[in-house]
Amino acid sequence: MEAVVLAGGYATRMWPITRHRPKMFLPLGEETVIDGVFADLEADDRIDEVYVSTNERFADEFEAYLADSAFEKPQVSVEDTTAESEKFGVVGALAQLIDREDVDDDLLVIAGDNLLSFDVAEFVDFFVDAGTPTLAAYDVGSRERAKSYGLVELDGTEVVDFQEKPDDPNSTLVSIACYAFPRDTLPSFDTYLSNDNNPDEPGWFVQWLQSRQSVNAFTFDGAWYDIGTADAYLDAVAHALDGDTLVADDATVEDSELGENVHVMSGAEVVDASLSNTVVFDDARIADSTLERSVVDEAATVEDLDLRETLLGQHSRLVGN
The missing domain is CATH 2.160.10.10 (Hexapeptide repeat proteins)
Incomplete structure (x- = not known):
């Protein structure tokens, strides 16, 4: 299995503190935002390669960070962008990485700005048992907050409906940026993009995929922080410092x-x-x-x-x- 850690954004909502550094390197206690994800991927023997998908602007910082770390698996894979306006979108960047790195294996995709309360190995266990594209889902407890994410409706663990950023959510169970795709679904990225579908949020791709084949959801309790704003970052700091x-x-x-x-x-x-x-x-x-x-x-x-x-x-x- 191979893994992609998404770290290509410019975090403009958190400027100025992320203007000159990736938000993944913001401190959370003794660690940084991205360390928990790296540690989980490092510990799982089923994961052979870990690609850190980032942009040209921050590539050198990731190279230096990894060179000084104890992590052995992660390697930087550079998107050809230096500014927010040049971004391919997450789906577009994933499709390019799959081609650039010649990925031909089951693929785990996880955002580097996720603070998770579950071990990634648990998610991989669920994916292996399900044998289908798999997403992680979390109850955010607020319909207003759910508007910012992909809304998930389940029958057991199977996703029977997926709505990306609905105006009127009918539940509070949302998809977080943690996905796994069997190797035979990887060509679907190119198929999706070739039909002029939304190249940005991965939720749009999952919504498209779910309408064509079975997708399952791994649900979890505890804490989850999507560190995209200053408020979310400070909440994550509070969680880490307790x-x-x-x-x-x-x-x-x-x-x-x-x-x-x-x-x-x-x-x-x-x-x-x-x-x-x-x-x-x-x-x-x-x-x-x-x-x-x-x-x-x-x-x-x-x-x-x-x-x-x-x-x-x-x-x-x-x-x-």
Whole structure:
């Protein structure tokens, strides 16, 4: 079996903190967003190759990250894009990767910005038993939230209806970005695209496939975070920290109150400040300020301010009166 980790997006909804880094490298406690996926794929002996599908802009960063990591399976596979406007769409990028890497095996596809509460091996077990295209499905518990995903209707484990981003969801069970395809279905990517179907969201492809053959769903409980916005990222940080604080050994924290889910990274300085649900990157400085649900990027400065739900980019400086 081969696997593709989707990491080709530019995360424009999270700028400026993702303007110069892939969001998959944002910290979640002691790890990064993508580490959990890599670890699961590394541990499963059924998976021989892992392709990290990314763009030209971030390819060197992924190469460097993997070279410094303990992961042996992942290898970078580069899409020919350097900006959001040039993207092929997820389905288009997958079709190109299948051709570029000469993939001819069962294929696992998983988004690198997923924080999952199940072991990927469980999903692969289910796929092997089902013998059909398979998706992972999760109850988001909100019809409003369900509008942003592919809605799944099941008979047992079989998908009997799939609607991509419906305006009026009739349930809250949605497909997440975790799929598996038997090798004999891989030519369907080209067939789908050759008929001018939507090349972007993989849900459109799954909806098209489900109308033509049996598709099954692996459902799970627990937590799932689709880290596509700052709110979702901070929620994932809270899940990873579980109410604790994490302060690097060489960070400075003086006369400050650190509330729940605060991560202060290497070389950062926090003086006379109050922080909660906030991530402070390397070498940032916060003084005489209160921050809640915020991210302060590398070498940025905040002084004499109260901030909530703020993203401050690298080397930025915000100073109150």
